[in-house]
Amino acid sequence: MSSTIEHSEEHRGAFSSRKVFILAAIGSAVGLGNIWRFPYVAYENGGGAFIIPYLVALLTAGLPFLLLDYGLGHRYRGSAPLAFRRAHGAAEGLGWWQVGICFVIAVYYAAVIAWAARYALFSIDKAWGDDPEGFLFGSYLQAGDPGVGLDFVSGVTVPLVLVWVAVLVIMALGVQKGIGAASMVFIPVLFIAFIGLVVVALTLDGASVGLDALFTPDWGALGETSVWIAAFGQIFFSLSVGFGIMITYASYVGRRSDMTGSGLVVGFANSGFELLAGIGVFAALGFMATAAGTTVDEVATDGLGLAFIAFPAIINEAPAGALIGVLFFGSLVVAGVTSLVSVIEVVISAVRDKFEMSRVGASMAVGVPAALISIILLGTTTGVYVLDIVDHFINRFGILVVAVASMLALSWVFRRTSLLREHLNRDGSVHVGIWWQWLIGLVAPAALTFILVNEFINNLQEPYEGYPTWMLNTLGWGLAVAVVLLGFLAARMPWRDSTFLGDPEIQAQKDERSS
């Protein structure tokens, strides 16, 4: 390898093998959304028939976008800002925009992991009693009126601190010894634990009722636009594409690695896990419906309601309730931690590249403020409202917008997709044709723009969940706009003289010829 690039990569760190990279990327993609979002989205949007729009979305938008991130990170070998900067001098702001989004997500994502960790313990003695909903908002979160307060809840704050300590230790250990090693342990544990959960769920009375509800096809749904939107949205949100994670991880892989083959493994592993989650969750919901003498429709839900209200109710009734609880909430914790690690790494990697900081220094410079903000905003009686608003807006008007902007900019403004296609094909086991450029230049942005416009109109017509306007304007719209502005401001900061800002691939080839 060339001396210039070798020096740079020695400083940044790298995964020791493609296998470690794939496991880390799967760890990032498989998160809470796979477990608590996919099953309900599939159920609500055609059941068994949903597999068709879901596959179309995976093949025409999800995987092509994943390969775009891989191509960008792998060719330009940097964090999101550095990779965009190396792709084009004017593109750096897109990278910092993604970094800002990741910082925001990390702040609230840690809180959900902390709740799940606490619930794993609660499930041993079923601490929520006969009223899981009352317990969640009353005894556990002690949720007051919507707002931003400083009344800390020890049951949330203590596990939140522990989550941040664990994550910071992983980050400080570095790319291979921290992220890579954690992924090597956590991903097999996650799959084994979740398979265990599915096996237990399938033995419950009424499991087949739940599976019947999930998989019975409603072919008429395929004619509805909303079903196709749901499929593209699910694929997009579950693959961790478009906000810097896969760019960062791809920059840590060997220069001559097969990125297209790796992308297929990550994409299908992510979707395969979603299917597994659907089977486990709906088998359990079928049991719950049967036990309550009602229909699956009455008990099916998603998100926080599924995890912290429906599952505790299932655990109360199921023969092996405590085991189900530990496996379910343990899976949430593991899936959440591997995703949180990838989200915060986007920020750490960017700070390291820009300021040429040490791994430990950058981990602390990013992680400590993130942890403090997280504890102050989310560890309180108003934390659940902050989380709900920030999550809703940053996903839609942060991730979706930056994803569309990046795809369009790379395709039509900076015109780098042809180069990236050549790069992917050089060592890729799966050939990427010209169609890939059309998919990421037209099809994927069109689908995502459609979703975005729909969301924009919905949120303007009806204030989200009826929260106070000032909260929506600051934590919602305001934050989504702030990350854009701060991102493009950050891009104006100068790079260190020693940072190589050219195309590392061209430099490497030059050095190979001259050596």
Add this chain to the structure above:
Amino acid sequence: MSTAAIIMMLIAMTVLWGGLALAIWNINRYRGEEPEIVQREL
């Protein structure tokens, strides 16, 4: 479970888990190059 639900479940399993198996088979067949050294992170 109804026959239609069973068939759709089997199709989903075949496509997604089969796709994963094929992807893993493909990547093992085509090994590419691994990094020459484990990078020391500074």
